[in-house]
Amino acid sequence: MYKFQETLDIINRRIEELVFTEKPKSLFDPITYILDLGGKRVRPALSLMAYNLYKSNFEEVLPAAIAIEVYHNFTLLHDDLMDKADMRRGKDTVHIKWDDNTAILSGDAMLIESYKELAKVDKKVLPEVLNLFTQTTLEVCCGQQYDMEFEKRIDVSVDEYIEMIRLKTAVLLACSLKEGAIIAGASDKDAQYLYDFGINIGLAFQLMDDLLDVYGNPETFGKKIGGDILCNKKTFLSINVLLSDKKEELLSWFDKGRENPQEKIQAVRSIYNGLNLKEISEKLIHEYYRKGIECLDKVGVEDSRKVELKALAESLLYRQS
Template identity: 50%
Template sequence: MHSILELQDIVEKAIKKVQYPSHPARLYEPISYIMSLGGKRIRPVLLLLSSELFNDDVTIAVEGALAIETFHNFTLIHDDIMDNAPIRRGKDTVHIKWGVNNAILSGDVMMVEANRHLTRLDTTVLKDVLTCFNDTASGVCEGQQLDMEFEQRRDVSIEEYINMIRLKTAVLVGGCMKIGAIIGGADITDADLLYDFGVNFGLAFQLQDDILDVYGDPLKFGKQVGGDIISNKQTFLLLKLKELASTADQALLERLGSSTNHPQKVEAITELYNRYQIREIATAEMERRADIAFTSLDQVSISEERKSELYQLARSLINRES
């Protein structure tokens, strides 16, 4: 079994070997740019880990890992456009650097590239992998649509929000793990257990992301801290605040929603979060989801020793600061 660092290195080397056409430059340069911005490469590493649980030859899953990372970065390009986000991983977002039209088209090509990577997998697993990938991709798009719709609604429930982040974020994590397991030769029971682990871990991961958006260190977080507050995103923190706030504080929250003074808005809503202990409540929910995830992982019919790297990675991501 490879360590997490070794798997990250495998992913980085594989990404650097991918050659995109040089012309037209403004179509392909944004792809090279966003793929080179780094990050933890969590999703492709999870795919490789899942494959290696069942097959020692990790190279059989590298094209699947590249497909997932390419697809993930495609979604980031389009999400940043929809969110009007200026920064991604501490750098200008693609639409800021190349313009919105170029960013949309480069993202479209990345979806093509993701499928191209998948077609290089062994034909014995290709059908099942493509089915899982397509279901995952559809779910991510559904989740993004719901996320945008929630920005225009004032009656979103926490249950609806959890379903949205399950689709937008968690099913991709689950899909990574199931695809990796399929490539590695797992039976359907173990593949489904890893999917369940991935989905619930993905929920915990997104809840932690919601917390970091408010309380993270800007130098470590790599994104604009308070971005969710500025854009009035319906996060777990905001919905729980609406549920618990007094009538007076709900009225204040309503007024702050239309404020264009972003620093003041972030400061005021963060103060409300602190007053109602929203961070602590969100952390407890994140940990509950993580416990559900680890229960599924415990049931996968592989030795605890082989699962140790996966446990280690999951725990470190849940407790991350960026």
């Protein structure tokens, strides 16, 4: 069985081989730029690792894995524009380095390039893989739309939030795993168990991201702490406050913090602490993680072949705070 880092090395080599020679150059340069920024590459790695439960000829699954990574980076390019973000992985975002219109059009081209990669999958499984990929890409768009709509609402329920992060984050992880399984010739049951594993781990991952944004160590988390608070972002934590008797106290901070952001972060964190939301969130994270591992345990291969996937899931979830 290949380890996570070994699959990453394979993926990174293949991405380095991607050369966009089409013209105009100004359309494709931003694609090369954002792919060269790197990233965790977790999604394509999951495709290879799911495939590797059954087979090891990665040439079969690499087109699907690369398609997922190109698509994921397309979503980041457009997300950065919608969020008016200045930095991505320590570098200027595409709309800052170029302009808004270039970010839109180059992003559109990336979406098309992802389908060009996917079309290289063996024709025997291509229809099933294509249907899954297409459904997933649409679901991610739905999740992003819900996320934007939630910015204007203060009555978002916990169930609505869980559904939003399922669509925006979890389904692409699940798709990555299921595509790898399909291409490897896994049974329908195994492919679905791996999909469900991805959904639950994806939910746990996003909930942990919410938690680390408030309680994490910026040196190990990889970004500044408190960003969600400063942006009044709807997260599992803030939504629970808005459903409590501390609602008005939190709302009073929504228009504050421009002059002293640390004061706002500390005040909102104090509200979270008073409602024991850190502990409540951790409990829910552990529950989704447990459900995910239960799904993985049902996959019909030897347990020894699942060790690397379990280790990756654990590393994603229990990132240093």
